[in-house]
Amino acid sequence: MTRYFARRVLTSVGVALGVLVFTFSMLHLAPGDPVIAMLGRQAATPERIEALRGELGLDRPLPVQFADYFGGVLRGELGTSIQTRRPVADAIAEQLPSTLQLMLAAMLVAVVIGGVVGVVSATRAGSRLDRSLTVGSLAAVSVPSFWLALLLILVFAVWLGWLPAAASSGEVRGLVLPALALGIGEGAILARLIRANLVEQLTGPHIDAARARGLRERRVVGVYALRNAMLPVVTIIGLQFGYLLAGSVVIETIFARQGLGRLAVQAVSAQDFPLAQGIVLVMALTYVAINTLTDLTYVWLDPRVRL
């Protein structure tokens, strides 16, 4: 177990380093200039650009800038935002809770939808209900989340007036629509996966054996079949957190929520290097942490797996 964790931490460091090098070069090699983004095209003059670039240290050679930045990260400093001149860590700490909240809520939506639809479909495989659920899941997977978000706003906020369209962070009611918009598509994927695995499990000899012993159908499905069927699903759920992180970029903008995704968009469009790098780093570490948790869940679900 200790060895497993040591390996995991080492891998995370490697991932973080790779992410740092990659985002640093991507951002700095991309066309554009944070200084012109700051000044605006009209007010920019070569003199002002030079002065500001010098002040921000952007006139130094790239390797020097990277070494400087990397040294800071090792000391736990993420630097200062070019645009707002605030510490990057503060800006991220302010936005991270909202994104985590959204991801967890969306995952809850996805798991509930996926679980219910998947089990219902599998236990009635081939029925009309199963077929319509299949069509519904396919539709839900195909619908882009931003479009679903607009649709949800139109129906539940503008027409019905049940939920806010752009709630302030901290308002629980305001979490419902963003979580649905982000979670429904992932839920549909889970539903397809659970259905397929469960159908396969339900035809296995251990199920026949369980039924032959007179166990109740609920126990047969819920324990004997579902637990086995969930093994690959858990891996997928871990991976889906990555999609949710990516999806939060759009969803946070549409619902005007606080969050890292929206901050990332702003940082990249303003070419605010330190901020963008900090966000990507935190996102990558979050992702690694979640996948570590996923692997631990695997151990719990499947006693054959040892760490």
Place this chain on the structure above:
Amino acid sequence: MRRRCTRTALALLFCLTLLAAACGSDDPAPDDDEDTTQDAEDPGDAADPGPVDDDDADDLQDGVDALATAGGTLTVGLSSEPISLDPGDGLFIAEHQVLMHVFDTLVRLTPDGSLVPGLATEWSANDEGTAFDFTLRDDVTFHDGTPFDAEAVIAQFDRLAATTDGAGVAPGVLAGYESATAEGNTLEVTFSESKPELLRDLTRAWMGIPSPTAMADAAEPSREPVGTGPFVLEEWAAQDRMVLRRNDDYAWGAPELGHDGPPLVDELVIRFLPDSSSRMAAFETGEADVIEEPQFLQVAGLVEAGRAELASFQAPGMPTHMMLNTENPPTDDPVVREAMILAVDTAELVETAFAGLQSPANNVLSPTTFGFSPQAAATYAPDPAAATALLEEAGWIDEDGDGVREKDGQRLTIEYPASPDWEGAYMELLTAYLTAAGFEVNLTQMDDAGIFEVANAGEHHLVSMAWISGSPSVLPIVYHSDNIEQGSAFTRFRDAELDELFDQAAVTVDDGQRSALYAQAQIIIMDNALAVPLYTLDRVLLLQPELTGFAFDAEGYAWLPGVAVGG
């Protein structure tokens, strides 16, 4: 039961899909829009500072004042978020919009362009415009209890003058600053150069005066603004909102905008809603009482249904126009440039691209700007047929029938670097007008930095320009030949007479003479066909119908202390 629910949910989803598709196709129907936007554009509605009729205004204002104790919360949805609330850093619209409610300026500008007292009750300047005396109010306190006095102004001016970096506007306003000295309640400020525009520049929110004690103590001045204004900043949650509380002591502004004394609402909440469709949704659900930049195609419908009031203001400064490169063939030929101006039907352009909610421009200054020249504005009237005739006459003829004119083996090809962020609404349309006249337009989409690079190197033929400003002094920044190598003079036009007019205007203190100099400059710019004017930057806001007391300030920013929320 569960089975039925899932089925119902599925059915609902499909119905919604169909409905949404049906609604979507309604909006862009051109017939609907033309009729309804006529009403929306009605100047009676649009230019009036408040959404109420003049006759009823007094009665209503009485009623509103009676309601003043009712207070309530006013929620405003902005499309972007301020980066900094340190006035010295201010640059963007969102920043001005907030700063003006937290800080006061020495002098204020009325919507008709005259200067009225702010924190200064009187002022005077010497004949050269290099020294200014201000008499300051002695009954003003900052939000933190610090009394306002001349020392506070001196501290801020010294601080701005010492600022050599950063993107803010304010340090530039004080260019040539020598010193400020106080004697009791009077303040003398001297400059090494003539400052004819200083007083007008001082009316902008970036010239607001912060509390010197708060500035000295603040860990992050950009996030802890302490001024004397009608609202006090209480909370700023980035990417979410700002909460501002009424300053109960506010007794020094702004009668010229229809309301003096403390704001009517208890609380002003500013939400940052970058996505236009969610901004619209927040307005339609009533979560926002006021929004800026609504989706233009939907405005007319909401106004007609009585669910929104439209407030619109033609901003002063340079309207959106295309600067033409006079050094790069074929736009080095004045005839080609003139044909480009004539080819663009600006009235149709604003109707198509903005549902008529922006106004056609015909000059490099908008009509609400000090020094605007009607004569320059009358130089051209859009006429695509005349554009074609002009080109034919000059020998630009499409001989090989590929739709592009040629002359002496040279094709009529122009390079158009465009930013989809700013020009997305019209760049294709503009391209279509020019193509119809026989141009080949190479539209290349890039970001601001890329455009600056291309235009600074003179590789473009046309590049967009726009600048909100109460003063015509922005003109030389982009039309004085000194700024060709060192700035944004993207027409690369060298004319001694034009430069001289700008130089003269910069040191002419007399308003009438200065205005005449700028007028002459506009005439030269338009006579030489240096720019294709497109549309003036009209600030468009939607207000909930029950709102009263809304006003625009002189530059078209929303002034909110007089607003009362109904219900």
